[in-house]
Structure formats: C-alpha cells, structure tokens
Amino acid sequence: MGEERRVLTGEHFLTGDHACAEGGMAAGCMFFGGYPITPSTEIAERMSLRLPEVGGIFIQMEDEMASMNSILGAAWGGWKSMTCTSGPGFSLMMENLGLGIVLETPTVLVNIQRGGPSTGLPTLSGQADMMQAKWGSHGDYEIIALAPNSPQEIFDHTIKAFNLAEQYRTPVLVMSDESVGHMTEKVIIPPREELKLVPRNYTKKKPGEYLPFECGEDEIPEMVKAGDGYKIHITGLTHDKRGYPDISAEAQDWMVRHLMNKIQKNKKKIIEVERINMDDAEVVVVSYGISSRVAHRGMDLARKTGVKVGMLRLITVWPFPDYMIKELAERVKAFVTVELNFGQIALEVERYVAGKAKCYLVPHAGGDVHKPEDIAEAIKEAAK
Amino acid sequence: MKYWRKPLDADTIKVPHGRIYVVKEQCKGCGFCVEYCPKDVLELSQEFNKKGYHSPVAVREEDCVSCGLCELICPDFAIYAELIEEDETTEETPNKTDKTEKAEV
Amino acid sequence: MNKPAAHLETAIVEQDTHPMADLLRMDRMPHIWCSGCGLGTGLTCFIMALKETGIPEDKVAVVSGIGCTGRVAGYLNLDSFHTTHGRGIPFATGLALANPDLRVVVYSGDGDLVAIGGNHFIHSARRNMDLMVVCVNNFTYGMTGGQAGPTTPISAKASTAPYGSYDYPFNIPYLAIASGATYVARWTSLHMRRLKNSMREALPKKGFRVIEIICPCPTAFARKNRLGSGLDLMKHYHDNSIIKHGADPREADIDMNGKVVCGTFLDIERPTFRDFQTENIAKQLGGE
Ligand SMILES: Cc1ncc(C[n+]2csc(CCOP(=O)(O)OP(=O)(O)O)c2C)c(N)n1
Ligand code: SF4
Ligand code: SF4
Ligand code: SF4
Ligand SMILES: [Mg+2]
Numbered sequence: 145m146g147e148e149r150r151v152l153t154g155e156h157f158l159t160g161d162h163a164c165a166e167g168g169m170a171a172g173c174m175f176f177g178g179y180p181i182t183p184s185t186e187i188a189e190r191m192s193l194r195l196p197e198v199g200g201i202f203i204q205m206e207d208e209m210a211s212m213n214s215i216l217g218a219a220w221g222g223w224k225s226m227t228c229t230s231g232p233g234f235s236l237m238m239e240n241l242g243l244g245i246v247l248e249t250p251t252v253l254v255n256i257q258r259g260g261p262s263t264g265l266p267t268l269s270g271q272a273d274m275m276q277a278k279w280g281s282h283g284d285y286e287i288i289a290l291a292p293n294s295p296q297e298i299f300d301h302t303i304k305a306f307n308l309a310e311q312y313r314t315p316v317l318v319m320s321d322e323s324v325g326h327m328t329e330k331v332i333i334p335p336r337e338e339l340k341l342v343p344r345n346y347t348k349k350k351p352g353e354y355l356p357f358e359c360g361e362d363e364i365p366e367m368v369k370a371g372d373g374y375k376i377h378i379t380g381l382t383h384d385k386r387g388y389p390d391i392s393a394e395a396q397d398w399m400v401r402h403l404m405n406k407i408q409k410n411k412k413k414i415i416e417v418e419r420i421n422m423d424d425a426e427v428v429v430v431s432y433g434i435s436s437r438v439a440h441r442g443m444d445l446a447r448k449t450g451v452k453v454g455m456l457r458l459i460t461v462w463p464f465p466d467y468m469i470k471e472l473a474e475r476v477k478a479f480v481t482v483e484l485n486f487g488q489i490a491l492e493v494e495r496y497v498a499g500k501a502k503c504y505l506v507p508h509a510g511g512d513v514h515k516p517e518d519i520a521e522a523i524k525e526a527a528k
Numbered sequence: 529m530k531y532w533r534k535p536l537d538a539d540t541i542k543v544p545h546g547r548i549y550v551v552k553e554q555c556k557g558c559g560f561c562v563e564y565c566p567k568d569v570l571e572l573s574q575e576f577n578k579k580g581y582h583s584p585v586a587v588r589e590e591d592c593v594s595c596g597l598c599e600l601i602c603p604d605f606a607i608y609a610e611l612i613e614e615d616e617t618t619e620e621t622p623n624k625t626d627k628t629e630k631a632e633v
Numbered sequence: 634m635n636k637p638a639a640h641l642e643t644a645i646v647e648q649d650t651h652p653m654a655d656l657l658r659m660d661r662m663p664h665i666w667c668s669g670c671g672l673g674t675g676l677t678c679f680i681m682a683l684k685e686t687g688i689p690e691d692k693v694a695v696v697s698g699i700g701c702t703g704r705v706a707g708y709l710n711l712d713s714f715h716t717t718h719g720r721g722i723p724f725a726t727g728l729a730l731a732n733p734d735l736r737v738v739v740y741s742g743d744g745d746l747v748a749i750g751g752n753h754f755i756h757s758a759r760r761n762m763d764l765m766v767v768c769v770n771n772f773t774y775g776m777t778g779g780q781a782g783p784t785t786p787i788s789a790k791a792s793t794a795p796y797g798s799y800d801y802p803f804n805i806p807y808l809a810i811a812s813g814a815t816y817v818a819r820w821t822s823l824h825m826r827r828l829k830n831s832m833r834e835a836l837p838k839k840g841f842r843v844i845e846i847i848c849p850c851p852t853a854f855a856r857k858n859r860l861g862s863g864l865d866l867m868k869h870y871h872d873n874s875i876i877k878h879g880a881d882p883r884e885a886d887i888d889m890n891g892k893v894v895c896g897t898f899l900d901i902e903r904p905t906f907r908d909f910q911t912e913n914i915a916k917q918l919g920g921e
Contacts, residue, residue, distance in 0.1 A: 175731055177723070196914045201730045203906075206756040210723035213716065217696070217727025220714065221735070225727065243717050370712040370728060371735045373691040377658065377707055379715035380699075388661065389707060389715075549646045556668035559864050581668065585643040600681065600825040603673025603863075604663060605651050 149197040151336040158331045160324040163295040164228070164254055165190035166331070167302025170339055173252075174200035174223040177214030179207055179233060182266040183322040184256035187228040208236035215251045216244050220378075222369035224306060224344075228254035230322075231264055234273055235280070241315060242281030243380045245403060248357065248365060250309035250344065252302065254318040256325040257433075257484075259510035269322035270510030271433055271484035275491075277317050278462050284400050286407035288414060289317040289462040291432035295329045301459070307342040308414065312406060313364055319461060321484065323434035323513060351375065357399075358385045363406040411463040418457040421447065425454025427526045428472055430493050431482040432458040434513055439482040439506075442519025449520075451527045453480075461489065469496035478502040478526035482519055484510045502526060546594025546609035548586035555606035557581030561598035567591040570598065570607075656680045656690065658710050665704060669863020671822035671848035675769060676705055678825050679740070682832035693736045696725040698750060701775040701850075702742035719750030722757045722764065729763050730907060736836060737763065743770040747803050748783040758812035758841045760906040765835050765842040768805055771850035772887075779853030786889045790857045806898045807882035809843040816842035817899040819885065821870035822849065824895060831897065840905045847874075847893055858889075 151170045158166065165187045168176070176191040192202040200223075205211040208229055215225035229237055234255045244251060257273050259265030273280075277289045288308050292298040298320055305316040347354050347366035351374045359365040368374045381389040382396045407414065421443065422428070431439040436457045446453050456468065469479075469492075478501050481490035490505040497503055506522045508514050548569065555577060561584050562570045569592045572582040584607060586592060592609060599608040648659050657680070666672045683693060690711060697706035699718035706713040712735075716724045721739045729737040739746075746754050746768045757764060773791060774780040781791035781798040784805065788797040809817045816835050820828040828846060835842040849855065849866035860866060870893065878896040885894040904912070 175727060177727060196910075196918065201907075201910075203726070203730065205723060205726075206752050209720060210726070210753050210756070213720045213723035214727035214730075216716075217714075217724040217729075218731040219727070221728040221731025223731035225731070240717055240720060243720075247714075369732065370694045370714075371692055371732050375691065375710055375712055377713045377715070379707060380717055381715065388658075547644065549644045549650065551648045551651055552645045554648055554663045556663070558669040558862075560669075560674070560867065563864055563867070579663070589643070597825070599652070600677055600829070601674055601823075602677065603666065603670055605648070605653055605657060605673065605677070608652050 147198055149194075151333060151339065153333050153335045156331050156333065157328055158295050158299075159186060159326055159328050160292075160295040160298045160320060161186035161256065161326065162190050163299040163331045164302050164318065164320070164325070165194060166333060167299040168226050168252070168306070169194050169198070170299075170333065171303040171306035172224045172341060173226050173306065174198070175215060175218035175225040176200075176202045176227065177205045177211045177218070177225070178227045179205055179211050179229070181230045181233040183258055183325045184228040184230040184233075184254065186325070187254060187256070208233040209239060212237040212240035212244070212253070216240065216247065216249045219249045219251045220370050222371070224250070226252040226254065226306075228256065230256045231258045231260055231266065232262065234276065238276070238280040242283060242285070244315040245281070245285045245287070246380050247378050248313045249315060250313055250367070251315050252305045252309055252318065253315055254302065254320065257319065257321040265511050267322070268511040269434060269484060269513065271321055271435060272488065272510060274319060274461060274483070274485065274488040277319055284404065286404050287317060287462045288312065288314065288407060288460065289319045291319050291458060291461045292324060293433050293436050293457070294324060295327060295331050298324055299331050299333065303339065303341070307340070310342040310344055311364070312410065312414070313345070313367060314406070317462070319433070321434050355385045356387045357383065359402070363402055363409055407463050414460060414463060415465045416459040417465055417468065418459060420455040420457065422454035422456070424452045426477045427451060427453040427480060427523055428476050428478070429453060429455040429480045429482060429519070429523065430458065430489065431455065432461055432489065435482045435484055438513045438516055439519050441516035442482070442514070442523060445516055445520035446523035446527075449524060451523055453523050453527070458489070464492045466492070466496045469493055470498075473497040473500040476501055478504060480504045480506060480519070480522050480526050482506045482514060484508045484513070542614040544594045544611055545590070545613045545615065546592035547612045548589055548592055548598070549608050549610065550583055550585070551606045552577050552583045553579070554604050555581055555583035556604050557583060558603060560601045560603065561607050564601055565598055566595060567593055653677065653680045656683065656710050658708055661708055664708055666701060667852045669849060669851040670701070671771075671846070671863065671867070672702060672705070672769060674822045674825060675767070675828065675846045675848060676708065678829040679767065679832055682829045682836060685829075685833045686836045688736055688836060692734055693738065694728060695738045695740055696721045696728065697739070698741040698745035699776070700742035700745045702740065702769040703745060703776070705740040719745050719748070719753065721745065722750055722753040722766070725764050726757060726762055733907065736765070738765045738767065740767045741769070742775065743768060743772070743784040743805070744774045744782040747805060747808065751783065755808070755812040758809055758814040758843070761813055761815060761840045761903055763839055763905050763907060765844070767832070767844050767846065769846045769848045770805060771848045771854055773850055773854040775850045775853045779857055784887070786887055788889050789854075792857065802887070804882065804886045805843070805845045806885050810882050810899050813841065814843045814899065815840040815901050815903055817882070818843075818897040819845040819847065819895050821847040821874050821893060821895060823867045823870045824874070827876075840903065847887075
C-alpha cells in the first residue's frame with residue numbers, strides 16, 4: 145500500500161459522493177476530518193477506507209465545528225485537507241469557515257445539499273444553501289464555490305477545488321446536491337500524470353523575511369507550514385501583514401479589502417461557465433448543479449416550439465459571474481433562473497441585469513427536481 | 529572578590545550573588561516579586577513608570593542570592609536576576625528554600 | 634525594610650535583554666493582561682519548562698482559543714495559532730496529525746476549554762490525542778468582563794450571577810481523567826517551580842495531557858467577590874492549597890472557601906490516537 149493507490153485510473157461507475165472522495169484522493173488530500181450526515185456521509189465513508197491506503201488520516205470528529213477546525217489545522221501542518229457535510233452540518237461549519245477565510249487557509253469543504261431549513265429533508269435534494277455559502281459566516285468575505293452537475297464533474301471539480309484553494313490560499317466550497325451525490329454514473333479517472341495539480345505555494349523567503357499575510361498585486365500571500373522555523377503567528381482577530389492583531393478601523397479596512405480583492409481581482413481567472421445554445425439566444429436560462437440538467441431539458445422543449453433560448457450554466461457560482469450577466473443583459477430579452485430554492489442565485493441575476501431585461505424564477509422547495517415542462521413554460525412566458 | 533565560573537567545590541558552601549535587572553516600562557506593579565523574594569531584596573519604588581505603575585527596586589541587592597524567583601513569578605517579564613559571583617562563606621546556609629518554599633506551599 | 638542599597642542603582646534595562654525574550658514576541662509587549670493577573674506567571678513557567686526540555690523551538694506549536702488566556706498564542710515566539718472560541722483543540726488535532734514532528738500545546742481558558750470547547754476536550758481525551766492542554770482556570774470569563782462560567786464556584790458572584798452562581802461547576806482533573814487523559818496535574822500560579830516541573834515533565838510525553846493552572850483574575854473574578862488584588866489571591870492560594878500527588882480527583886472540587894487540591898493526579902500511558910490507528914490499520918492493510 146502507498147501512493148500507487150492514490151489515483152484509481154480507469155472507467156468506473158460511481159455515485160457522486162464516491163466520485164467526490166476519489167477527486168479528493170487524486171488531488172492529493174491527506175486529511176479528512178468529518179461528521180456523518182446524509183446525504184454526504186458516503187464521502188466520509190469512502191475517505192475512511194481510502195486515506196489509510198496512502199498514509200493519510202481520516203478522523204471522525206465530534207461535531208462539525210471540530211471537523212472544520214481540524215482541516216484548517218491539518219492545512220497549517222502541511223497537508224491538503226478536506227471535509228464534507230450537509231444541511232445542519234453546513235450551518236455548524238460556518239463559524240470556522242470564517243476562520244479559514246481570515247487565516248487564508250487552503251482547504252476544501254464539500255456540501256451535498258439537502259432540503260432545509262433545520263433537519264429538513266435528510267435524504268432529498270435541495271439547493272437552498274447557496275446564499276449561506278456566500279453570506280453564512282459573519283462579516284464580509286468572498287468565497288469560491290463550484291456546482292458540479294454529475295458524478296464525473298464532482299470528481300473533476302473536487303480536484304479543481306483543491307487547485308483553487310492552493311492558488312488563492314483560501315477555503316473552497318463544492319456546493320453539490322443530494323441528486324448528484326447519490327446518482328451513479330460513469331466516471332473516468334485519468335492517469336495520474338494527466339492530472340493537473342497545483343502544489344502548495346510555499347514561500348522561498350527565509351524566516352525573518354516572511355510575513356504570513358504579505359502579498360503583491362495579485363493579493364495572494366505565500367504559505368508556510370508549522371515546524372519549518374518561521375514562527376508564524378496567525379489569528380482570527382483582525383490582523384496586519386505580520387499576522388499580529390490590530391484592532392483598528394484602518395487594519396480592518398486593509399484586511400477585509402484584501403480578502404475581497406483576492407477573489408474579485410482574480411475572478412475572470414476563477415470563473416468557469418458553460419454556454420449552451422447562446423449564439424442566437426433571446427432568453428437565457430441560468431442554472432447550476434442538478435437543476436441545470438433538468439433546465440437543459442426544459443430548454444430543449446422550449447426550443448422545439450421555436451423559442452430562441454440558451455443556457456448559462458454556472459460551474460463557478462461564487463464569485464458570481466456578474467460581468468457576464470451585465471453583458472448579456474444588454475442584448476437578450478429575458479433571464480430565467482432555475483434552482484431548488486425560492487430565489488437565491490436569481491437575486492444575483494436580477495441585481496446585475498439591473499432592469500435591462502426581464503427576470504423570471506422557476507422556484508422549487510426541494511425534495512425533488514423541477515419538471516422540465518414547467519421550465520419550458522417559464523421560458524415561453526419569458527420569450528413573449 | 530570575584531569567583532567567576534569557579535568550579536564547584538563540595539567542601540565549601542557557596543553563596544551566590546545576583547544582580548537585579550528591571551524592565552521598568554513593562555512592570556505593572558503587582559508586587560509579586562517584592563512579596564515573595566526570599567531575601568527581601570526588593571521594594572516598590574516611589575516613582576511611577578510611564579504606565580503609572582511603581583516598579584521594583586533592589587534595595588538590598590547585596591542580599592540577592594540569584595534564586596530566580598522574581599523572574600519566575602513576575603507576570604510581566606519585567607524583572608530578572610543574573611548571577612554575578614559566588615562567595616565562599618561559613619555563615620548559615622542562605623539558600624532558596626526558606627521563603628521560596630513557603631511561597632510555593 | 635529601609636536601608637537602600639546606596640552602592641548600586643537598580644539596573645533599568647530594555648525588554649529585549651530579558652532571558653525569555655527569545656521565546657516571546659517582544660514587539661507585542663507589554664501584554665494586555667491586567668496588573669496582578671496570574672496569566673503571565675504561568676506563561677513564564679511554560680517558557681522555562683520548554684527551555685529545560687531542550688525540545689527545539691521550531692518543533693513546538695501553540696494553539697489557543699479566545700479569552701484572556703487565549704492571547705498566550707500571540708505572545709509566544711513559536712508557531713502559534715489563535716483560533717475561535719473553544720476550537721483550539723480540534724484545530725490542534727489537525728495540526729498534530731498532519732505534522733507528527735510537532736509538539737502541539739493547546740493553551741486556553743476554562744470557559745474556552747470546558748464550556749464552549751467542552752465537547753472537544755472530552756473527545757480529544759477519549760482519543761488520547763497527542764496534545765498537551767494547559768487550562769488556565771480563573772473561575773470566570775475574564776475577557777468578556779467576569780461572567781459565570783463552567784468552573785465558577787457555587788455562590789461566587791459574577792456579572793451574570795449577581796445573586797451568586799448556583800450552577801454546579803466542573804472539576805477539571807476529574808473531568809479529564811474520566812474522559813481518558815493520560816497525564817493530569819493541577820497547580821496554582823503560586824506553585825511556579827512545581828508548575829514548571831509539571832510542564833517540563835508533560836511536554837515530551839505522548840497522549841492527552843492536561844495541566845490546570847488556578848490563576849488569579851483580580852479584575853473580573855476577585856473584584857466581584859471582594860477577594861482583593863492579585864497578590865491577595867496569591868496569598869489565598871498559599872493558605873488554602875494542599876499538595877497531594879495521586880489524589881482521588883473526586884476530592885478535587887473547588888469551593889469558594891475550601892482547599893485547592895494540587896499535584897499530579899494521574900500519569901499513565903496508553904496508545905495515542907495516531908499510534909493506535911496506524912498500528913491496527915497497517916496490520917489489516919498488510920503494510921509495513
Ligand atoms: C462563539 C463565541 N462566543 C462567545 C464569545 C465571547 N467570548 C470571548 S472570550 C469568552 C470567555 C473567555 O473565558 P475563558 O475561556 O475562561 O478565558 P479567560 O478570559 O477567563 O482567560 C467569551 C464568552 C466568542 N468570542 N465567541
Ligand atoms: S533573585 Fe531571588 S533573591 Fe534575588 S531579588 Fe530575585 S527573588 Fe530576591
Ligand atoms: S512581579 Fe513584575 S510586574 Fe509585578 S511588581 Fe515585580 S516586576 Fe513589576
Ligand atoms: S480580566 Fe482577569 S484574566 Fe483577564 S487579564 Fe485581567 S486579570 Fe487577567
Ligand atoms: Mg476563564
């Protein structure tokens with residue numbers, strides 16, 4: 145046993161949850177701290193089987209606050225780390241997602257969304273944590289969140305999430321859903337040498353020269369790990385470039401702007417979308433995750449009746465592709481947002497359309513997916 | 529008479545002597561060092577430091593046995609002793625036990 | 634008490650000459666702790682203990698939660714992490730597991746470790762995680778102004794217990810031992826040498842080690858209970874603590890006016906989380 149078990153190259157039939165775990169493995173994850181919760185548990189189970197094969201550590205923590213903190217600690221210990229959760233577990237992780245953001249810690253948190261609020265629908269799908277992902281921890285921050293729509297994509301996106309975490313020194317969310325987590329499909333795991341992995345950006349500076357939050361134009365600080373002689377201090381308090389607490393409006397302004405800019409300045413590099421039938425589109429469907437698959441069928445149905453409809457599928461949901469929406473709003477008639485909630489990403493769409501086109505929402509409380517016919521109807525309505 | 533780095537001699541009793549250093553501006557005048565110095569070397573000065581605290585002065589520095597207790601008990605990293613010499617003596621053994629022991633219960 | 638040492642002026646020196654300056658972030662001194670607060674004394678003991686162990690400085694990491702005690706991480710010139718309230722232990726868990734060359738110390742307050750972080754504390758003890766936990770017990774929430782906490786003695790007043798606290802407190806050594814810790818000691822901040830020795834003894838050990846420091850908080854705890862200054866509290870410890878190594882932890886409850894039982898309650902060995910797992914998983918995977 146050892147590193148040869150890390151990447152299970154080949155063609156597999158995997159659930160989304162298992163594909164996610166394999167993505168973590170392939171990305172070089174060495175540490176998983178988690179707490180069981182449906183429908184994400186299978187990720188933890190698979191990691192408990194797989195990590196020991198490569199010398200990594202799986203630990204079932206006592207709750208989600210502990211899980212989130214353990215992966216932050218592991219990252220500062222020098223390992224790639226991840227956790228997964230759903231529903232109420234995501235709420236419990238919010239406190240220390242904030243810590244991860246402020247400490248600028250590379251790590252990955254996967255949310256296999258289920259229906260809420262509260263215990264809600266443990267075994268059924270939902271997409272109603274999308275705003276929580278962006279705003280759920282207190283204070284201002286920017287986050288990176290991906291929304292895969294198939295087991296293959298959750299494999300790919302988990303690797304991508306690890307890469308983005310290293311590139312931008314920040315926690316990255318994979319905001320999937322029960323439907324994708326529990327669906328079984330073909331997943332191709334490429335040969336190890338074909339994987340594009342981003343290694344940790346360890347500083348070349350010497351102890352004494354290195355400051356844990358110093359960065360250049362790109363706003364991305366370099367990393368070290370504990371035990372290498374840098375004697376770093378990092379704190380969840382508002383801090384300066386040295387990592388020392390600085391409780392002042394000036395320090396707060398610098399730090400929060402830096403955290404926001406790090407993502408905002410680089411968003412064109414981060415954001416990925418899929419454009420379908422967009423060349424002649426007069427109506428744009430905006431969707432992501434499982435909803436984007438149903439919306440695709442709704443779009444096809446509407447196209448058959450002659451509506452010029454295209455789709456902007458969000459692969460990166462956060463940072464939100466505001467500039468794309470603004471640009472489209474200048475030339476299309478309407479936007480139709482399809483998501484398993486009562487209008488979360490739809491609010492972002494409206495915000496950037498800013499009255500320049502009509503905006504429609506096809507809401508759904510979760511527990512099931514939309515009916516493609518309902519989406520087609522909404523598209524037709526929007527095209528009028 | 530200086531006995532710098534004089535090798536230990538089991539037959540004679542050595543009395544260590546210390547020199548006291550105070551980081552005046554860091555002291556918060558709690559009085560721990562004054563109260564627990566086993567040789568009553570220290571007193572709080574009449575003067576204030578910049579933060580308004582009375583820092584200690586070694587009023588009987590010649591009695592300091594460099595036991596290190598003041599350094600250990602100071603919560604503010606504001607005082608320490610340095611061993612400067614060890615006298616040979618036949619006096620009753622001044623050691624670190626009397627008040628130190630009392631201080632430490 | 635009046636003969637001034639005329640022949641020598643007391644030497645006033647700069648902070649960086651202090652023998653512990655290398656292990657402190659002197660650029661952050663003076664620290665925020667109040668006059669007469671015992672936190673600094675405990676920290677001195679820790680630094681001395683660390684020096685005496687000879688463990689290389691860059692192989693020690695300190696993790697704190699939030700509170701007056703939680704500020705320890707910010708003053709030590711070591712790899713140090715100031716996390717969120719109560720979460721020092723799980724953060725340290727990840728750190729220690731990812732980097733087994735590190736000696737990881739969690740240094741935090743009673744509220745942090747056994748109230749909001751209580752679940753982490755007992756589970757980490759259960760797992761026998763490789764962590765040394767220093768719990769400074771000042772019987773209150775110092776940082777937030779003296780509210781009652783999980784160790785506030787019965788009848789003691791606190792800002793959220795104006796009629797006195799009638800809420801049974803934890804006995805930390807008992808809690809630690811019942812949960813599975815392998816080294817458990819308690820000292821007051823007046824027991825500097827013994828505390829330091831305990832820390833020196835516990836630092837190189839493996840497993841979940843807990844050292845409780847009973848510590849004066851003149852500002853928040855003593856004032857509300859009319860117990861006087863930090864020095865008065867030190868005198869109180871002097872008069873009221875008894876050393877009893879190997880004592881039954883059930884006898885270590887702390888009352889407002891009773892005795893404080895100090896000493897090493899437990900010092901045993903059992904496989905740590907990492908050793909236990911690696912050994913048994915290796916057997917099953919047929920690995921080396
Ligand atoms: C989640 C959360 N709840 C509450 C607080 C406010 N808070 C800060 S420190 C503290 C108590 C600290 O008490 P203790 O751990 O005993 O440390 P001490 O200040 O007494 O050393 C509290 C409640 C917080 N920072 N975070
Ligand atoms: S070193 Fe000992 S004897 Fe000298 S002043 Fe300090 S406590 Fe007193
Ligand atoms: S113990 Fe330290 S802070 Fe207190 S009076 Fe002495 S030197 Fe000052
Ligand atoms: S409030 Fe209490 S615990 Fe906090 S620094 Fe002051 S004396 Fe110490
Ligand atoms: Mg406290």
